[in-house]
Amino acid sequence: MHNAFRLLALSLACFAAACSGSRSALPAGSGTQPRVVSAGSEARVHLAAELHRLGLEEGRSYEMLKSLLREAPGRLSGSPMAEKAVDWAQRTMQSIGLVNIRRQPCMVPVWERGEVERLELIEGEKRSQLPILALGGSIGTPAGGLDGELIVVRSFDELRTLGRKHCEGKIVLFNRPMPRALRSTFVAYSQTVPQRVSGAAEAAKLGAKAVVVRSMTTLVDDLPHTGVMRYQDGVPKIPAVAIATRAAAQLAARIKKGEKLRLHLELNCRSLPDRRSYNVIGEIAGSKHPEQIVLVGGHLDSWDICEGAHDDGAGVVHALEACRLILAAGLRPKCTIRCVLFMNEENGLRGAHAYDREHVGDKHLAAIESDRGGYSPLGFTTSLRGPALDWAQNLAAALRAYDMGAMIQGGGGADISPLKKRGVPVFGLATISHRYFDMHHSRRDKLEAVNPRELALGAVAVAYLAQVLSEEAGRR
Ligand SMILES: [Zn+2]
Incomplete structure (x- = not known):
């Protein structure tokens, strides 16, 4: 035919x-x-x-x-x-x-979001909630959640340059913003969305325990945007969430200044x-x-x-x-x-x-x-x-x-x-x-x-x- x-x-x-x-x-x-x-x-x-x-x-x-x-x-x-x-x-x-x-x-x-969707910044006794949504297809965390130190990257190349030594056991934030100066926001989206779709698989290859992805929007605000993510055969599955752009930028700025940040992530989403x-x-x-x-x-x-x-x-x-x-x-x-x-x-x-x-x-x-x-x-x-x-x-x-x-x-x-x-x-x-x-x-x-x-x-x-x-x- x-x-x-x-x-x-x-x-x-x-x-x-x-x-x-x-x-x-x-x-x-x-x-x-x-x-x-x-x-x-x-x-x-x-x-x-x-x-x-x-x-x-x-x-x-x-x-x-x-x-x-x-x-x-x-x-x-x-x-x-x-x-x-x-x-x-x-x-x-x-x-x-x-x-x-x-x-x-x-x-x-069939994927269900579940009722628990929580990302917290841990600072001593204080815990601040960050605005997130689980990405569609993500696995949940173990009951009670997981903790990890945050590292920030803007690209898969940067992630690979850091290598397993810096990624193992960490929570990876993909913080590449959608480019704003392009005429079409759809083109900007297509250039940035791979970090949402494949970020978890790429980070898991280097031993990361979860990923947080900057929301796909040109706005800087407090609203998270979900979307699909995909695992790869033979690569461990790790939880993946989208975070609002303002929170992503703030976390990245603190890491850039040399602070060490710890996050707690808890999700009970699942696939049926x-x-x-x-x-x-x-x-x-x-x-x-x-x-x-x-x-x-x-x-x-x-x-x-x-x-x-x-x-x-x-x-x-x-x-x-x-x-x-x-x-x-x-x-x-x-x-x-x-x-x-x-x-x-x-x-x-x-x-x-x-x-x-x-x-x-x-x-x-x-x-x-x-x-x-x-x-x-x-x-x-x-x-x-x-x-x-x-x-x-x-x-x-x-x-x-x-x-x-x-x-x-x-x-x-x-x-x-x-x-x-x-x-x-x-x-x-x-x-x-x-x-x-x-x-x-x-x-x-x-x-x-x-x-x-x-x-x-x-x-x-x-x-x-x-x-x-x-x-x-x-x-x-
Ligand atoms: Zn559509």
Whole structure:
């Protein structure tokens, strides 16, 4: 089947190249009505206007999000809340009028935070509590906790330079801040997050007894941000927590001055055997090529300590509302638009892999994911390059009138990364990212952090792109 997908991707790319050959220059800047740039572009201008009007005047994004968060906040994979989210998704798809609605089983990891989560700085008789959250997947400490001297590093290289002599029996603080001066906070995150994901394994190789990781945020404050961590085969498992950035900076400053600090860590988080959970799938059947699919998706699961409003309640709502808008506008897409709400993006991607395995024979024309929050959309990132990227930029041009027509070379999203590997063109909704990591994986990720208008615009952008991709492919 691999070759079939290569062919599909190639034909889309060739088609794109052919389209791009006939266009004139794209309108510069934004905030103006795009000029006619190629055959079909006038229709796309009208389409964008109609979806924009419907999304803002009669949109249901925010009320949909509110209902998901009320029913299933903290929907970590394998938890009862995640199962409530599955029920909610199925019901919501029915109410929107999607067809072929189904649950797609996948086995997901089960991790429970437990009730005890304590990191203390020991200074003689005095013990001060530090703001932490256990990282998802961490083992607990022995009952009664563990004590250790603190050492601070900023990188794996620095850790290895210290070597076993300085790491053995210690608690290691990874204190590398997210770089602030990068334009995209997602790029800053990708450069820093390895210390959270692999810090415990790297420190354990040198005999450390626990790790504390600086939270992944550009803010300096007192709120810890959790996230997934992974152990490595053959390497001892040690507990891992995230600490708020201000506390991390203060500990590091004292160590730098030459102080010796001792910490006490106590956790009773644990992993349980995998459980069955589900992706939820529904469709708008294609009117001309129902066997050809444009996927729109987000992930149903979230971290346990937050409502999961931006991550990824917003993406779930974008995918659902995009389908609803297409139906509400009376459109009949030529290809099938398939809404896939994935389970277990946060700590395993099991839903993404289950989908990929079971739909390996399907003809995916493209896949669009929203997993960058409900902030103002900028446009999309895409795996397309060269002439195909030009073509996609042309397709998105009608969104420029609403300041969301960017089409930037990049990825799609974690859940559609298996499709990307097989050559399916992927798109990710791009948002203004300045505030994303203020709330990401923390208690701040709740409904109040979402602006209804910004959320609605994301759904408009996804609806538009899904519809035009379906129409373009349907012309062949
Ligand atoms: Zn996410």
